[in-house]
Amino acid sequence: MLRFIVQRLLVTALVIAVTSMVAFSLVHLTGDPAAAMAGENAAPEDVEAIRRTYGFDRPIWEQYLTWVGRFLAGDFGRSHYLKLGVGEVLAEHMPVTATLGVLALAFALGLSIPLGVAAALRPNTIVDRVALWIAVAGQALPSFLFALGLIYVFGVLLRWLPVSGDATWQHFILPSVALGYYATPAIMRLTRSGMMEALQSDHVRTARAFGLSRWRVVVRHGLRHAIIPVVSLAAVQLGFMLGGSIVIETVFSLKGLGYLAWQSIQRADIEVIQAILLVIAATYAVLTLLADILNAALDPRIRIG
Amino acid sequence: MTGPLLEVRGLKVEIAVPGGMTRPVRGVDFSVAAGETLAIVGESGCGKSLTSLAIMGLLPRAARLAAETIALKGLSLIGLSESGWRRLRGERIAMIFQDPMTALDPCYRIGDQMAEVLRQHRPVSAEAARQRALELLTRVGISSPEQRLTQFPHQLSGGLRQRVMIAMALLCEPELIIADEPTTALDVTIQAQILHLLAEIQRDTGIGLILISHDLGVVAGVAHRIAVMYGGEIVEIGERDAILGRPLHPYTEGLMHSIPVPGETRRGETLGFIPGTVPRQTGELTRCGFLERCPYATGRSAAGPVPLREAADGRLVRCVLPLDGSGRDPAAWTRQAEGV
Numbered sequence: 001m002l003r004f005i006v007q008r009l010l011v012t013a014l015v016i017a018v019t020s021m022v023a024f025s026l027v028h029l030t031g032d033p034a035a036a037m038a039g040e041n042a043a044p045e046d047v048e049a050i051r052r053t054y055g056f057d058r059p060i061w062e063q064y065l066t067w068v069g070r071f072l073a074g075d076f077g078r079s080h081y082l083k084l085g086v087g088e089v090l091a092e093h094m095p096v097t098a099t100l101g102v103l104a105l106a107f108a109l110g111l112s113i114p115l116g117v118a119a120a121l122r123p124n125t126i127v128d129r130v131a132l133w134i135a136v137a138g139q140a141l142p143s144f145l146f147a148l149g150l151i152y153v154f155g156v157l158l159r160w161l162p163v164s165g166d167a168t169w170q171h172f173i174l175p176s177v178a179l180g181y182y183a184t185p186a187i188m189r190l191t192r193s194g195m196m197e198a199l200q201s202d203h204v205r206t207a208r209a210f211g212l213s214r215w216r217v218v219v220r221h222g223l224r225h226a227i228i229p230v231v232s233l234a235a236v237q238l239g240f241m242l243g244g245s246i247v248i249e250t251v252f253s254l255k256g257l258g259y260l261a262w263q264s265i266q267r268a269d270i271e272v273i274q275a276i277l278l279v280i281a282a283t284y285a286v287l288t289l290l291a292d293i294l295n296a297a298l299d300p301r302i303r304i305g
Numbered sequence: 306m307t308g309p310l311l312e313v314r315g316l317k318v319e320i321a322v323p324g325g326m327t328r329p330v331r332g333v334d335f336s337v338a339a340g341e342t343l344a345i346v347g348e349s350g351c352g353k354s355l356t357s358l359a360i361m362g363l364l365p366r367a368a369r370l371a372a373e374t375i376a377l378k379g380l381s382l383i384g385l386s387e388s389g390w391r392r393l394r395g396e397r398i399a400m401i402f403q404d405p406m407t408a409l410d411p412c413y414r415i416g417d418q419m420a421e422v423l424r425q426h427r428p429v430s431a432e433a434a435r436q437r438a439l440e441l442l443t444r445v446g447i448s449s450p451e452q453r454l455t456q457f458p459h460q461l462s463g464g465l466r467q468r469v470m471i472a473m474a475l476l477c478e479p480e481l482i483i484a485d486e487p488t489t490a491l492d493v494t495i496q497a498q499i500l501h502l503l504a505e506i507q508r509d510t511g512i513g514l515i516l517i518s519h520d521l522g523v524v525a526g527v528a529h530r531i532a533v534m535y536g537g538e539i540v541e542i543g544e545r546d547a548i549l550g551r552p553l554h555p556y557t558e559g560l561m562h563s564i565p566v567p568g569e570t571r572r573g574e575t576l577g578f579i580p581g582t583v584p585r586q587t588g589e590l591t592r593c594g595f596l597e598r599c600p601y602a603t604g605r606s607a608a609g610p611v612p613l614r615e616a617a618d619g620r621l622v623r624c625v626l627p628l629d630g631s632g633r634d635p636a637a638w639t640r641q642a643e644g645v
């Protein structure tokens with residue numbers, strides 16, 4: 001198990017290193033950062049001065065190494081627009097997005113796993129069709145329209161929930177539903193097919209042949225197996241949600257990472273953009289790592305070779 | 306003891322398949338007494354597994370069951386409720402399956418799986434369940450049982466896993482054990498050990514045992530009675546010694562010619578002697594089901610469905626030939642195999 005984790009940690013570090021390089025290059029090669037920072041009406045001398053101050057005139061690999069070195073030393077740089085350390089800026093916005101992502105995932109799993117199980121227990125019946133319908137209805141709508149629909153029904157008509165800002169936990173309910181709902185069809189389908197397969201398996205037949213209760217057969221001997229691939233999918237979906245939270249954060253006026261990224265791009269706030277890209281890349285990689293470890297914990301055949 | 310332990314009368318299984326209905330089990334009658342081993346023998350696809358699954362109430366959803374009687378000590382199992390089944394399975398009837406590599410749940414330790422079964426049926430503490438599991442692992446000849454309790458199935462060999470399955474079947478002291486091809490997936494030497502173990506347990510506990518196999522040679526040594534199945538029907542059923550001494554149904558005779566010699570017939574190899582395969586017939590039989598492959602077939606074989614008839618020694622045979630054993634020439638098999 002220890003060797004397994006060390007192996008995966010190395011892979012994760014490699015993934016983060018590569019994505020950080022790509023992210024860094026993209027930011028620096030898709031425009032002239034000095035010109036963007038100086039603004040439209042700046043004199044050429046000013047642009048040149050900025051270029052030298054920030055080191056944009058040096059070779060890109062040298063800039064990258066400097067940046068990585070600073071990052072590893074705990075210096076995340078400064079936002080030239082906000083006049084704040086990038087660390088402080090991230091610390092302010094990250095918890096909002098993290099909360100949103102975790103709640104959205106919880107909602108997605110809480111809805112799609114029971115639906116998938118119900119569908120697998122009664123395949124090709126009305127139960128199956130209704131479960132699928134619940135998971136996919138509304139998927140055709142763009143997420144902002146779905147979000148606006150939620151706001152209209154639960155915020156405006158029923159007045160049950162707040163629709164804007166991040167002051168209380170209630171503020172997170174509608175955004176989490178709006179964000180998490182888009183992950184339900186994939187998770188539901190995977191749960192359903194995994195359950196169908198598990199219920200056909202020999203060990204489930206054994207469990208039934210020994211008179212175990214229905215709950216034990218379905219959950220302990222069926223779902224336990226079906227859930228293993230769902231873990232990996234959930235990690236990927238959480239990554240998508242974090243990436244896709246920009247629309248939802250905008251609709252619900254949540255000041256999270258998506259919002260920050262959007263603002264920073266408009267302000268050409270390069271240090272912040274780079275840091276966000278790195279955080280997102282690292283989050284993807286770490287989520288995948290966690291999924292692998294959780295998989296190993298769930299499946300003794302991986303854990304004990 | 307009054308009446309049999311298990312009584313099965315008129316058992317039929319039909320399965321809806323694309324374009325019609327198959328009839329894998331076409332009216333099977335047999336009974337098992339306490340303290341008796343009944344072997345059910347027949348080649349792949351003749352309906353042995355479906356027969357045993359029907360007794361356990363575990364038929365696939367697509368299958369339809371019809372039977373006059375399926376009764377365990379007078380308790381009818383037809384139309385039993387789900388909770389009624391749960392109190393029966395594992396508790397009064399236990400089943401051992403063919404493939405020990407997949408029959409145990411790979412996610413749980415041996416000890417936990419055994420304790421789960423016992424505690425489903427008996428209100429015992431976790432510690433008591435552990436002790437009982439230990440006792441039974443020892444009983445089925447597993448060395449260092451404490452260590453096995455904490456292992457996962459994939460850490461055990463096939464033979465050991467089948468021993469675990471047998472131990473699990475014994476947990477609640479059932480009255481009947483159904484073993485469906487319990488040794489088919491194992492190496493020849495292990496096969497003999499497992500069969501010997503089953504026979505010994507059957508003798509010591511006095512339970513009823515149904516031993517299913519496609520290999521007459523495998524069960525010949527341990528069965529008290531033998532039922533030979535062909536195409537969803539029992540074609541011959543009676544005392545072991547009588548049947549092995551002189552088979553009366555041509556199919557049984559063919560099976561005996563094809564008993565594999567240990568070491569010369571590999572696992573998974575089909576029996577070579579009886580030419581052809583079991584024909585899939587969808588409707589009711591209108592003639593002898595074995596007709597196409599029978600070297601002795603006569604005009605009367607095709608005249609109508611063949612009923613079971615009782616021979617002088619009490620066994621039942623589904624054949625139109627005289628039941629004194631006359632009218633058969635074993636050389637006919639060789640001629641048929643050679644296509645003469």
Ligand SMILES: Nc1ncnc2c1ncn2[C@@H]1O[C@H](COP(=O)(O)OP(=O)(O)OP(=O)(O)O)[C@@H](O)[C@H]1O
Nearest residue numbers: 320322329348349350351352353354355356365519
């Ligand atoms: N779920 C099913 N759907 C359709 N046909 C089935 C199904 N299960 C079994 N059958 C058919 O029923 C027949 C009898 O099956 P069964 O499993 O009882 O055979 P068996 O005698 O146990 O053979 P084997 O030695 O291969 O285990 C086979 O021809 C099989 O194709």
Ligand SMILES: [Mg+2]
Nearest residue numbers: 353354355485
């Ligand atoms: Mg079978």
